[in-house]
Amino acid sequence: MPRIGVFICHCGENIGATVDCAAVAQAAGRLPGVVHAVDYKYMCSDPGQSLIKEAIREKRLTGVVVGACSPRMHEPTFRRACAEAGLNPFLCEMANLREHCSWVHEKGEVTTQKAIDLVRMLVEKVKRNRPLTPIRVPITKRALVLGGGIAGIQAALDIANAGHKVVLVERDPSIGGHMAQLSETFPTLDCSQCILTPRMVEVAQHPNITLYTYSELESLDGFIGNFRATIRKKARSVDESLCTGCGACIQKCAQKKIPSEFNAGLGRRTAIYVPFPQAVPNKPVIDRARCTYYKSGRCKLCEKACPTKAIRFDQEDELVTIDVGAVVVATGYDVKPTSFFPEYGYGEYKDVITGLQFERLASASGPTLGEIRRPSDNEVPKKIVFIACAGSRDPAKGIHYCSKICCMYTAKHAMLYSHKVHDGQAYVFYMDIRAGGKMYEEFVRRAVEEDHVRYVRGRVSRIYQKDGKLIVKGVDTLLNSRPVEVEADLVVLATAMTAQPDAEELAQKLKVSYDGDKFLNEAHPKLRPVEMNTAGIFVAGACQAPKDIPETVAQASGAASKVAGMFSRDELSREPVVAVVNRQPPPVWSTCVGCFLCETACAYQAIEREEIRGRDGSLIRTIAKVNESVCQGCGTCVALCRSKSIDLQGYTNEQVYAELLAL
Amino acid sequence: MSAPVKHADGTAGLAEAVAAATGESVFNCYQCGKCTAGCPLAEEMDLAPNQVLRLLQLGQPGMDEEVLGSLSIWLCLTCEQCSTRCPQEVDIPKITDWLRQESQRRGVANKKAKAILAFHKSFLDTIRRGGRLHEVGLITTFKLRTWRLFQDVLVAPKLLARGKLSILPHRIEGHAGVKRIFERCEAEPANPAHKGDQA
């Protein structure tokens, strides 16, 4: 005889304000097989859990139903409580009275009735639950870090320093990411490269880190602790083992006018190139789309110039397969180009640039060696206008969100400009100033109070060019909404931070979720900020949402500590919600007829073939068998099996039908 | 559509009426001022476009009246520059059209807008009579309405000399039908209900 206990949680007001919890408990108490039913304000709290534990012991319960929030939220909590009281945790089920009931309905009798129905369904199910044991799987203690910006660098170093192997994959020829492009960093104004490059070198020299630059993830299979990654090492056209990084090839290259990605299009590079002097590795790649030899079949000037004969025109992409136990995604962000703004000239005015381009102008390693000179005629601009929220918070342009870093870097830009051009005047058009952060507000005030940057509250409607000036038509909403026109020499748009153009493709490769703006989703916005909804995959940096360097580094270290924590154990346990092919005593052996429809249907290659042999070793039958460490418990095979020989542990047909029939 | 807006005394605000009639919510405006920055006539207005929306948003006593009595709503050229560039996609010209009609209905139109109103009324008078615009008729009616007898006296002879003015009005065959259109449109409330209301 089943002895079921039912525990109804008010979830504070969340359920209690809409559903009559006491009535639900009373109704549950009258259900056949239920020997105990109570309601309580917070069942997940310590006293709440004690109610469950005491009841299990005193009433000798054989099953527990908790009517509360979602299993995603608290199933582990309640199952742990059951286990502590000596009940197999898989004999505990949750009825979701919050998301499935109180949050989506009005208060009323019908709503309470629905809650009772939900509980009754789970009671019928739990009567048919069987004790299960978690599955133990081994862990490959090697991490894969995708992206070699500051997020990936930090995560890789932290994991490596914890004593674990790391493979760091970067798609550009060098690691460093956007941070390597920045001039100074807010709010301290320390030089970005000065604090970053030592970390880059550390990555290259760390015995635990294998670095793949100019490489991309091709595919990822497997599951937590046991992933298999395939990396495409794009052909550098240079033998890295022979190259000494002397740069002779670069000197000789015939193509010299290719817009430099590192300089955000403001400088030029060659076809065989190292993106910037401090690159790691400091070894060139040939940009085949731009190289004279690949276009015309002639040239090879670099080959002639190379003293170590390291040029390899016939090198091919290489695929490398690596087993890893965890993945950290740190693939960074992109910014909107000036061509995104019809009202600011469709990107056709040379002296309307992005914030990232201004970073290169202000950087000592930039195309102007740190002097602020405008692109059109190399003159020093005497009047400069910064426009915040360019594309951000602009639903009409498809971007609802705040890019978060622009207020701060715009203040920094205006400040750097004032420090470099003493007779110049900086204007900032803004909507709000969002300077939450340690020393952030103080930093913005310094720009206004000490550097006399003129902040104008209002959005710019339009920019047009006239007589070598850019006419910026804005408004000052603090001055009775008076139109303000500034004749600027240079305009800097703090253009919106966006997800990488191929973020969606990557997310699908990794089977992780992403939001409407293509930023990757963390598992929980508050409590699981570095995990993703696919176990074993973690996230760090701006690929998850716009964020600045301090936040990125903190998140990267958080992700790394999660990985290190996981690697501190030798094996993982996972839920036994897997498919099982039935086995019976001889001569039946199993009802499986060996059609292997399940094998075709399985998306995870979890179906294996098992040969049943007689004592003499002769083959009697070949039947399907589920590899429980690979099976994800999706149930597709169960639905397809014609002889009904496969069932899903924890969600057997019998359990599910019992649930439905209870309605 | 936005939730109904009530004044402190419980009466419905103008913002709510705007939403009901046009489907536009003034609460979508976040006061960036881009509309005003691009408005060709902002400098001549007593209330900048974003200020009109702000008064409607706040809805304190007297603010709705300030909007309806403003000159701004009559100066708006309906050039649609504001709505084209508005990041929040607020259709200000549509709201303004409605405010003008409401201002007329309540008889609180700004005194300085007399000439503008007189012109529009004179314009519609000629259409009502003949179905098409008769420019001489329009100017004559306008002058009588505004007593601006000497305005454009220098322009008219030029037009005449170049064969651009016809003294006699043209009347279309269906002028009776046009007249009935006017009667129906003016008999019922000036603003057809927005589709959002019919649900």
Added chain:
Amino acid sequence: MRFGFFPGCSQEGSSREYQESLREVASRLGIELAEIPDWNCCGATAAHTLNHRLALALPARTLALAEQAGLDEVVVPCSACYNRLAGTRHELLHDEALRQQITDIIEMNWHGATRILNVLEWLNRVAGELPGHVSAPFGHRVACYYGCYLTRPKALAACRRIEDPIEMDELVRAVGAEPIRWAYKVECCGAGLSVSRTESVARLSERIVSDAVERGAEAIVVACPMCHTNLDLRRDAILAAAPPGGRSRLASIPVLYISQVIGLAMGVSPRPLGLHRHHVPVRLSAAPPSVAPVAPGEGEE
């Protein structure tokens, strides 16, 4: 080819040269313009300012007449009329209940079959025919002025680049002119306030004409009678609004309709194109063409 045609009121009067030149160009291209029988005024700014229902009903009557006449596409040369007709069509097509109300008012059926073309859409449609007809390329630097209603509202999507349209630029380039890059292509001239607040209109129009002059345009090209009135007929007011100095070019730069530019390039003499009707005389030096005519779309920005 045959297109429906809605001249609009002002082209029967103060802007008759626009209609004259359009018809001249059309007939030379072998295109028939079939006027909508018994069309009425679109209601213009006055209607939508004073009575929203009237602002829909007046254009709706004309749309229904066009549909009755079996016209698939109607060319509307005035961009304000275009805005009213195309806008009404858009609004009624997207709101079933409203359409019912309005068709009841006009006592006519309407299904939205007839499409409305602005003059640039129409001319670009037939531009393929132009090169063969150009006998006197219009070799001048011109400022193409679009004003408000050829690009806005976004929902009508009449031009591809809303802040810097190029449809008219492509047309004038095809007949040998050199369109300049300038800042006032889509700024408002003051439109409907021409009579009631002439001084406001003069101030707005002065900026437009001045920018064209300062950037070396020899003529301003328009596709709207209201723009023409404000930039041409109101020139004395514009001059009064201008800062002192440099007024001679400001006074003399002519304003031509796009159809007049094309007509001249086709070798039509000024009179049938109505050039004599302008307030600012059209006196363009017979300079040799500075650029060779090319098909639309080929020319670079």
